[in-house]
Amino acid sequence: MSVLIFIDQADGHIKKASLEAICYGAKIAEQSGTVAEGIVLGAVNDDLPALGKYGVKKIHHISNEILNHFDAQLFTRVIAQVVPATGATTIIFSNNVDGKALAPRLSARLKAGLVSGAVALPGTSGDFTVKKNVFSGKAFAIVNIPTATRIISLNPNSYPVSTGSGTAEVVPFNAQVEVPRVKVTSVNKVTGEIPLSEAEIVVSGGRGLKGPENWGMLEDLAHALGAATACSRPVADVHWRPHHEHVGQTGLAIAPNLYIAIGISGAIQHLAGVNRSKVIVVINKDPEAPFFKAADYGIVGDAFEVVPKLTEAVKKLKGIA
Numbered sequence: 001m002s003v004l005i006f007i008d009q010a011d012g013h014i015k016k017a018s019l020e021a022i023c024y025g026a027k028i029a030e031q032s033g034t035v036a037e038g039i040v041l042g043a044v045n046d047d048l049p050a051l052g053k054y055g056v057k058k059i060h061h062i063s064n065e066i067l068n069h070f071d072a073q074l075f076t077r078v079i080a081q082v083v084p085a086t087g088a089t090t091i092i093f094s095n096n097v098d099g100k101a102l103a104p105r106l107s108a109r110l111k112a113g114l115v116s117g118a119v120a121l122p123g124t125s126g127d128f129t130v131k132k133n134v135f136s137g138k139a140f141a142i143v144n145i146p147t148a149t150r151i152i153s154l155n156p157n158s159y160p161v162s163t164g165s166g167t168a169e170v171v172p173f174n175a176q177v178e179v180p181r182v183k184v185t186s187v188n189k190v191t192g193e194i195p196l197s198e199a200e201i202v203v204s205g206g207r208g209l210k211g212p213e214n215w216g217m218l219e220d221l222a223h224a225l226g227a228a229t230a231c232s233r234p235v236a237d238v239h240w241r242p243h244h245e246h247v248g249q250t251g252l253a254i255a256p257n258l259y260i261a262i263g264i265s266g267a268i269q270h271l272a273g274v275n276r277s278k279v280i281v282v283i284n285k286d287p288e289a290p291f292f293k294a295a296d297y298g299i300v301g302d303a304f305e306v307v308p309k310l311t312e313a314v315k316k317l318k319g320i321a
Ligand SMILES: Cc1cc2nc3c(=O)[nH]c(=O)nc-3n(C[C@H](O)[C@H](O)[C@H](O)COP(=O)(O)OP(=O)(O)OC[C@H]3O[C@@H](n4cnc5c(N)ncnc54)[C@H](O)[C@@H]3O)c2cc1C
Pocket: 205, 206, 207, 208, 209, 231, 232, 233, 234, 235, 246, 247, 248, 249, 250, 251, 262, 263, 264, 265, 266, 267, 268, 269, 270, 273, 283, 284, 285, 286, 289, 301, 302, 303, 304
């Protein structure tokens, strides 16, 4: 009857999105009078018992080194062994890259109903209904999961992280781990930058910045704010910026606390990837730019004048030389 939460890690560190998933799963467990348990795959450097303060009571840890690197097929097969052993009837993932690969696979394997991209706790009366975003965040759907086992993947930044007291019991789980069918021969990682999908603040640039040589001012602002950088699709298409920074319908969908769009028109395909941001600030010299309709704050002005002033103000506020 328990709620089982997949606790996602990268390079031995628990991802922020997983803390949200734990708090979300713990609340569902509380609502249904059961306990929240977690599953962690691979070696972890972070303090697992300390995750108890987010509400998880027990963590099943499979530390087999084969699981140090993400493999959707392998991970699914391992999680599918943990679910029946724990008697879990509700399984929670974050709707991040890993969760998007795992939740549908597990759903098919367990014949469990899945709601991907949940944005709120399930309803407590009658059916097991979950609210999710549809049409790129333009509407909500309330979906009923009628199966005995249910899977929910939670949209990042949809549920607050809160802490209490308590320590999680960490127990090794003896899972059968097969040799992966796919062998990863090398991993090239971008270093020294805040990963876009995890960033609290994102500074993003569009064609209005005129060329790659002007990105220095955007990076200065990002650096001062402790933000990640992103861009519109045409910017990545003409190689002003790398493709992993492209956000939108065909790029990464992000939900930071603050999204600053500089010289981006606000086409619907761009908005589809950023409209879940908590606060949107738009800087554009055209007062008719569509992005202003989606903005919480807007500055009508030339980016080349506004951005350096903004950076200077942020640095002053933070006491950065
Ligand atoms: C199937 C499909 C999928 C797509 N997927 C995506 C996607 O995932 N992500 C995405 O971003 N786009 C996507 N697009 C493209 C999208 O439709 C737009 O063409 C694109 O977002 C526009 O990029 P932009 O705003 O950078 O450029 P533009 O539309 O050229 O806008 C530039 C903006 O900069 C402003 N500006 C110019 N100079 C300055 C200045 N000095 N200071 C301040 N502002 C200035 C202008 O007023 C203008 O609003 C997709 C399109 C299609 C058809």
